[in-house]
Amino acid sequence: MSAEGGSAIAGNGRGYLSERGWRSWAFTLDHKRIGVMYLLTTIFFFLLGGIFALLLRLELLSPQAKYFSNHTYNVFFTLHGALMIFLFVIPAIPSGLGNFFIPLHLGAKDVAFPRLNLASYWVFVAGFLVIIGSLVSPMDTGWTFYTPYSAKTHAAVATLSFGVFLIGMSSILTGLNFIVTIHKLRAPGMTWHRMPLFIWAMYATSIIQVVATPVVGVTFLLLAMERLLGVAFFDPTKGGDPVLFQHFFWFYSHPVVYVMILPAMGIVSEVIPVFSRKPIFGYNAIAYSSLAIAFIGFLVWGHHMFTSGMSPLANLIFSFLTFFVAIPTAVKVFNWIATLYKGSITFESPMLYALTFIFLFIIGGLTGPFLAAMATNVQLHDTYFVVAHFHYTMMGGTVMGFFAGLHYWFPKMTGRMLNDKVARVAWALVFLGFNLTFFTMFIAGTRGMPRRYAEYIPKFHTENVISTIGSAVLAAGILIMVWNFVQGLRKGAKAGANPWRSLTLEWRASSPPETENFHEIPQVSDWPYGYGTRKA
Amino acid sequence: MDNILAFGAASAEAGRVDAVFLFIAVIGGFFFLLTQGLLIYFAVRYRRRSPDRDNETPGITGNHLLEFFWVLIPSIVVMAIFYYGWIVYADLRAPRTGATEVYVTGRQWMWEVKYPDGRTAINEIRVPVGKPVHFLLTGADVLHGFYLPDFRVKMDAIPGRITSLWVQPDRPGQYQIFCTVYCGDGHSNMQARLIVMPPEQYAAWASGEERHGEGKDRETLHERGERIVGSAGCLNCHAIAGKEKVGPNFHGLYGSTVPLADGMSVKADEEYLRESIVDPGAKVVKGYPNVMPTFKTTLKPEEVQAVVEYLKKPD
Numbered sequence: 045m046s047a048e049g050g051s052a053i054a055g056n057g058r059g060y061l062s063e064r065g066w067r068s069w070a071f072t073l074d075h076k077r078i079g080v081m082y083l084l085t086t087i088f089f090f091l092l093g094g095i096f097a098l099l100l101r102l103e104l105l106s107p108q109a110k111y112f113s114n115h116t117y118n119v120f121f122t123l124h125g126a127l128m129i130f131l132f133v134i135p136a137i138p139s140g141l142g143n144f145f146i147p148l149h150l151g152a153k154d155v156a157f158p159r160l161n162l163a164s165y166w167v168f169v170a171g172f173l174v175i176i177g178s179l180v181s182p183m184d185t186g187w188t189f190y191t192p193y194s195a196k197t198h199a200a201v202a203t204l205s206f207g208v209f210l211i212g213m214s215s216i217l218t219g220l221n222f223i224v225t226i227h228k229l230r231a232p233g234m235t236w237h238r239m240p241l242f243i244w245a246m247y248a249t250s251i252i253q254v255v256a257t258p259v260v261g262v263t264f265l266l267l268a269m270e271r272l273l274g275v276a277f278f279d280p281t282k283g284g285d286p287v288l289f290q291h292f293f294w295f296y297s298h299p300v301v302y303v304m305i306l307p308a309m310g311i312v313s314e315v316i317p318v319f320s321r322k323p324i325f326g327y328n329a330i331a332y333s334s335l336a337i338a339f340i341g342f343l344v345w346g347h348h349m350f351t352s353g354m355s356p357l358a359n360l361i362f363s364f365l366t367f368f369v370a371i372p373t374a375v376k377v378f379n380w381i382a383t384l385y386k387g388s389i390t391f392e393s394p395m396l397y398a399l400t401f402i403f404l405f406i407i408g409g410l411t412g413p414f415l416a417a418m419a420t421n422v423q424l425h426d427t428y429f430v431v432a433h434f435h436y437t438m439m440g441g442t443v444m445g446f447f448a449g450l451h452y453w454f455p456k457m458t459g460r461m462l463n464d465k466v467a468r469v470a471w472a473l474v475f476l477g478f479n480l481t482f483f484t485m486f487i488a489g490t491r492g493m494p495r496r497y498a499e500y501i502p503k504f505h506t507e508n509v510i511s512t513i514g515s516a517v518l519a520a521g522i523l524i525m526v527w528n529f530v531q532g533l534r535k536g537a538k539a540g541a542n543p544w545r546s547l548t549l550e551w552r553a554s555s556p557p558e559t560e561n562f563h564e565i566p567q568v569s570d571w572p573y574g575y576g577t578r579k580a
Numbered sequence: 581m582d583n584i585l586a587f588g589a590a591s592a593e594a595g596r597v598d599a600v601f602l603f604i605a606v607i608g609g610f611f612f613l614l615t616q617g618l619l620i621y622f623a624v625r626y627r628r629r630s631p632d633r634d635n636e637t638p639g640i641t642g643n644h645l646l647e648f649f650w651v652l653i654p655s656i657v658v659m660a661i662f663y664y665g666w667i668v669y670a671d672l673r674a675p676r677t678g679a680t681e682v683y684v685t686g687r688q689w690m691w692e693v694k695y696p697d698g699r700t701a702i703n704e705i706r707v708p709v710g711k712p713v714h715f716l717l718t719g720a721d722v723l724h725g726f727y728l729p730d731f732r733v734k735m736d737a738i739p740g741r742i743t744s745l746w747v748q749p750d751r752p753g754q755y756q757i758f759c760t761v762y763c764g765d766g767h768s769n770m771q772a773r774l775i776v777m778p779p780e781q782y783a784a785w786a787s788g789e790e791r792h793g794e795g796k797d798r799e800t801l802h803e804r805g806e807r808i809v810g811s812a813g814c815l816n817c818h819a820i821a822g823k824e825k826v827g828p829n830f831h832g833l834y835g836s837t838v839p840l841a842d843g844m845s846v847k848a849d850e851e852y853l854r855e856s857i858v859d860p861g862a863k864v865v866k867g868y869p870n871v872m873p874t875f876k877t878t879l880k881p882e883e884v885q886a887v888v889e890y891l892k893k894p895d
Contacts, residue, residue: 109823114765186762192739193722193763198869280740286723287738320626326642351725351760352736353743356673360666367658371651377615378650379642384622388637391627399623406615410608413658417665419600422672423732426725426760490601491586492729494760497768501756503586576637 057538059459059556073158074559078165079144080457086140089131089172090443091526094519096124101481101515104508107500117498118184119199125187126204130211131172133442134300137307138253139164139218141449142246144457146222148550148557149240151231151566156224164217171210178203186496188297191278191289195270202271205264212257212264215303219253222246231549233568240548240572241330245310248334252299252306252341260296263289287352294345302341304438306334308445309376312398315448316380318546319395320387323573326379333372340369350421359418366416373409377402393467394544397448400475404440408433411486428507429489435482447474447525454529455543459556460536466528473521480514548572590730590755590776591748596668597732604661672733676712676746683716686724686737687873689766689826690813691757699786702878703772703813708782709752715745720873725760728774734760749776765826765869769816805890808883812875820894827872828865830894839866853888 060076069077099120103111112120143161147154155161178200185194185201194201226247230239267289269275276282278289317324324330346354346362354362380402389395411433414420424430454462488507493500500508542551549572553561589595682705683694693701707713717726719739727734728747735745749755759770777785799807809815821831828838834853839845841864846852855862857879860872879887 109825113823114768114825118762118765118767184764190723190762196722197764280738286740320637321628322637323639323641325640326647329642329647351734353738353741356670359669363666364662367662368655370658371654374654375647375651378646381615381618381622382640382643382646384619384626386638386640387622387626388628389623389626391623399619402619403616406612406619410612413604413608413661414601416658417600417604417661418669419597419665419672420604421665422669422734423597423601423729425734426727491584492727492756492758493586494725494727494758494768496762499768501771573641574639576639 057459059554060559061459061556062559071162073154073162075143075147075155075158075161076457076557076561078161079140079142081165082135082143082168083140085168085172086132086136087526089127090136091522093124093127093132094522096120096127098515098519100124101512103498104500105512107502107505107508109499114498115184118186118496119182121496122183122186123179126175126183126208129187130208131175133304133438134215135168135211135218137311137442137446137449138222138246138249138303139168139214141311141446141453142222142249142307143218145453145550146225146243146246147229148456148553148561149243149548150226150229151234151549151562151568152225152229153560153562153565155221156228157221160217160221164214164221167210167217168214171207171214173207174210175204175207178207188293189264189267189289190293191267191270191286192280194267195279202268205268209261209264212261215253216257219250219257222250223254226250231566231568237328237331238568238571239331240310241313241324241327241334242307242310242548244331245306245313245334248338249303249306252303252338256296256299256303256342259292260300263292263296266292287349287354290349290352291345294348295342298345298348299338299341301438302337304442305445306337308401308442308449309334311445311449311452312380312401313376314546314548315394315398315452316383317573317575318452318544319392319398320384320389321575322383322385322387323575324379325382325385326375327571327573329375330379333375336372337369340365340372344369347416347421350418351425363416363418363421367413370409370412370416373405377406377409391468392451392544393462393464393471394448394452396468396471397444397451400471401441401444401448404436404444404478407483408436408440411436424489426495427489428485428493428495431495432482432485432489435485439482440478447471450529452544453550454532455539456550456553456555456557458533458536459539459554460532461539461543462532462536463528466524466531470521470525470528473517473524475521477514477516477518477521481511481518482514484508484511484514547574587729587756589732590753591750593668593672593748594730594732596671600665600668603664607657607661672746674746675744676714676748679712679714679746680707681714681716682707683718684726684737685718685720686726686759686763686770687720688722688764688871689759689770689816690873691726691759691770691772692720692878695786697786700878702811703757703816704775704811705757705772706775706777706782706785707749708779709749709776710779712746712748715747717743717745722763723761724763724770725758727758727760728755729758730755736761749774752776752778764871766817769825771816801886801889802893804883805886805888808879808887809890809894812879812887814887817872827868830891833894834892838863840864841866841868841870850888850892853891854884857884857887 060074103117181200183199183204266277270277276284278284278286313330344366347366350359484507488504493504539555541554549566681696685692691703693705717737719737724737725734726737731747735743753776755774757772817826819825819829833848836848837845838848858874858876861870864870
């Protein structure tokens with residue numbers, strides 16, 4: 045890429061991190077600082093949600109309740125799901141890495157509306173404070189809030205849904221900000237087809253956030269009205285319909301799984317060419333498949349409800365449409381693999397995680413048709429098969445993409461290199477632990493073990509023991525990774541402006557970047573994947 | 581095979597669902613080997629062998645023909661899966677004539693069973709072998725999920741609605757029923773049995789002969805109580821001893837002084853035990869939710885008596 049200007053001038057070497065004191069963070073309008081605050085917040089909730097997961101696995105070591113009551117188990121799986129979904133997987137990549145890198149990728153000084161960006165973060169904080177407040181009477185409904193249970197339970201459902209409402213608002217504002225930023229703030233010469241694929245993915249993501257999130261906001265408002273004012277939208281004894289809640293809920297919550305996965309796909313599309321030293325294969329196919337996924341994602345929510353008594357016609361249509369999500373995702377996978385062909389591949393930690401994403405996402409993807417096909421869905425619905433499928437796509441997919449992004453961009457964000465040996469040890473444990481934990485869940489689910497069971501029949505004991513052992517290995521890997529991040533921050537070697545010799549614009553800024561990113565706005569005259577010398 | 585599957589296929593339809601599963605597994609297995617094989621092969625084959633080689637990669641940016649085929653082929657494959665999955669499902673859902681009808685109500689945390697002729701049961705559904713069974717499902721309080729793993733089918737039980745599920749059991753036996761829609765503290769204990777009987781046995785049971793006979797004439801009241809506690813779903817929420825479930829344990833209950841939610845206390849005598857079975861909300865034990873349903877209509881007075889007798893010495 046021939047981008048002129050924006051050479052890395054070191055300054056005091058601390059770039060945007062120069063200013064100190066809490067005010068310099070709390071009132072910052074710098075997209076990078078806001079991104080870092082999101083990252084730290086979401087990683088905190090990732091670790092907290094992970095602790096709940098480990099407690100669930102501990103309890104499932106034995107078929108009978110052993111360490112805590114069924115009620116406590118139910119609270120823990122609800123908190124695990126709600127924290128992971130609303131406070132980690134949804135915001136982590138878009139609001140964290142997206143905030144940091146969208147303007148840098150575009151060659152811009154900041155996002156389009158820096159004050160709105162800061163407001164989004166503080167609305168997010170208000171949201172999670174309310175969610176933490178709901179712990180006085182902790183939720184036991186599952187993260188799905190299904191009525192009538194959620195309308196009847198003694199837990200603080202209205203409080204928690206208000207918290208999620210605020211989180212949703214923050215999500216909408218961030219999405220809006222990114223859409224405008226991508227439209228208006230691209231560097232001179234950066235046409236749509238010269239944008240990095242991460243930007244395409246974030247663009248598709250932002251559209252979903254803006255269009256789908258209001259629906260879940262309204263749904264939670266209706267649920268709160270039902271609980272607080274007795275307005276029976278969902279209560280069948282007063283003429284409401286509990287299944288209506290499921291339609292509303294999944295109209296948001298299905299598209300939102302693409303809010304979770306698309307940004308991770310964007311990261312993988314960045315990392316693979318850099319570490320293969322080859323142009324990305326099928327740029328247009330990858331870019332447009334992101335939009336296709338976003339679009340089709342709006343038409344398939346009913347596949348969460350195949351056993352809810354929907355009409356056979358609705359089941360037919362939703363099953364049919366669901367299969368079409370497979371096509372654009374498969375196209376991405378094929379293109380990534382083709383990018384490796386005749387490359388010059390190295391296996392630093394970002395690449396290991398990107399390849400792991402592909403490996404695990406293939407398994408997550410290929411187990412989708414079992415659930416999309418009606419006959420097998422009715423067998424596998426609400427069993428551990430669904431839990432396994434979900435974790436292969438969300439943890440094996442999104443979280444591995446997130447880890448790839450963290451390792452890839454750590455030098456840019458902090459100005460320091462990570463110890464790659466330690467990072468690879470952590471990766472090996474994460475990879476092994478993940479598959480032990482979740483592949484066994486496919487087996488348990490296929491054999492008929494229902495999900496959300498605090499106690500289970502002894503037939504399923506073996507799978508559960510293996511899964512719990514896996515979760516400990518996985519946790520060890522993640523602890524080593526976090527330790528490595530801390531060590532890298534404290535005494536990592538100084539990173540140059542472009543340690544991976546990447547061609548996207550963020551590597552033209554210094555590490556860490558100055559407050560307004562570039563000394564001169566870069567001029568763009570080519571796409572950012574011009575690796576390799578021989579023309580094909 | 582049953583050991584691998586945990587639940588064998590108890591009907592012809594279940595076998596067809598397994599065939600769809602196998603069909604998808606074979607196709608998925610093929611694509612798994614293809615994609616993971618190429619991923620690993622390329623990663624190994626094209627690893628950088630020396631640091632100065634990294635500018636020698638070819639500038640391949642795409643291939644329209646490949647893109648076309650890897651859109652087309654998966655599209656055809658998924659349509660085949662969709663179609664096969666659909667036709668088998670449509671058969672599963674097709675109403676059958678001459679079915680044994682059973683009304684099943686999911687309630688926190690038990691399955692209430694009613695037959696059209698007025699017989700009732702809890703957590704135990706008896707049907708004759710070889711005839712289709714039509715379950716008419718509903719929920720009394722919250723959503724529940726009625727799952728018959730041996731038959732590879734499930735359907736939600738929804739308050740205010742009646743949903744349907746059909747099976748056609750091929751062979752006699754006892755089959756597991758799970759609740760699959762999360763419904764609160766007793767969710768994982770909300771299990772029941774489908775008992776498929778030879779026609780003549782079923783007929784005998786249905787006409788009520790076996791019910792009174794059952795070879796249990798010389799059964800003591802305590803033994804009878806133990807049997808009812810086991811079959812009426814009591815143990816879904818109450819443990820006899822050890823780790824508590826939703827409700828208080830049975831061990832040591834009789835004769836003890838029970839603290840109540842309203843600050844009073846009561847001595848657990850026969851009358852208290854009886855009242856707690858037929859009108860559980862009358863005296864709520866401190867620290868436990870008031871969620872137990874009445875057994876007034878599901879247990880006959882003499883059955884209540886047997887249960888009370890059993891609860892005096894539950895172990």
